[in-house]
Amino acid sequence: MTPVNPKKSLGQHFLTDKNIARKITGALSGRGYHHLIEVGPGTGVLTEFLIENSDITISLIEIDSESADYLRKRFPGISGSIVQQDFLKYPFGEIHSSPVAIIGNFPYNISSQIFFKILDNRHLVTEVVCMLQKEVASRIAAPPGSKTYGILSVLLQAFYYTELLFNVGRQVFFPPPRVNSAVIRLSRRPGCRLECNEELFFRVVKTGFNQRRKMLRNSLSAFLQVKDAGHPLLSKRPEQLSVDEFVSITNYLESTF
Secondary structure, eight states: OOSSOOOOOTTTOOOOOOHHHHHTTOOOOOSSOOOOOEOTTTTOOOOOOOOTTTTTTEEEEOOOOHHHHHHHHOOOOGGGGGGEEEHHHHHHHHHHOEEEEEEEEGGGGGHHHHHHHHHTTTTEEEEEEEEEEHHHHHHHHOOOTTTTTTTTHHHHHHEEEEEEEEEGGGGGGSOOOOSSSEEEEEEOOEEEEEEOHHHHHHHHHHHHHHHTTSSSSHHHHGEEEEEEEOGGGGGGGGGGOHHHHHHHHHHHHHOOO
């Protein structure tokens, strides 16, 4: 049992193993930022170890009112840093002007949306350590050519070094999820921008993988001004392309406009 009632609608599965919690929080580098955002702290199993570092300022973003109330009672010293809000609506630009890190046991049902939120704020988010569904973690870290290599793989690897750190079994949660979990770390790559039009890059990656079985010449036809454009990469499927090759394709497409 846990001190907060897990809510299926919020995808809550509370980690109960403190050794794993310490291992997750220990994966933070602590370099390049002084502010840490914990997403969905729940019962505070990670928070307990995070507050040991007095050099880092913490914000806890928790959508569940019962969890938020419990956290305020358990950690009165940081009660003013507990924000009851949907992280997907968290106004990064209004609150932060310097680099931040993100940590959390991400709800499985919205983990992809959380990563797109992070990508939208990549100029601020310098590091991410999180636990999520093993299948999604493997997809994010997948190399080109893999069956699981997809939109999130390319977009996150374009801006972050991705590391699959360790797996976590179902038995250390309450209630136990139906899937296994894994912990990953994202570390921001040097430099602020890709060597291409980033808005177009996002569109090209998403459009290509929306029809992943087609050659890029066909899936990206809406971008092509010349029907039989001759770039050799257009004869490949999206899962065959590295990040650098997607950058190359993006620059080529922009040059044909």
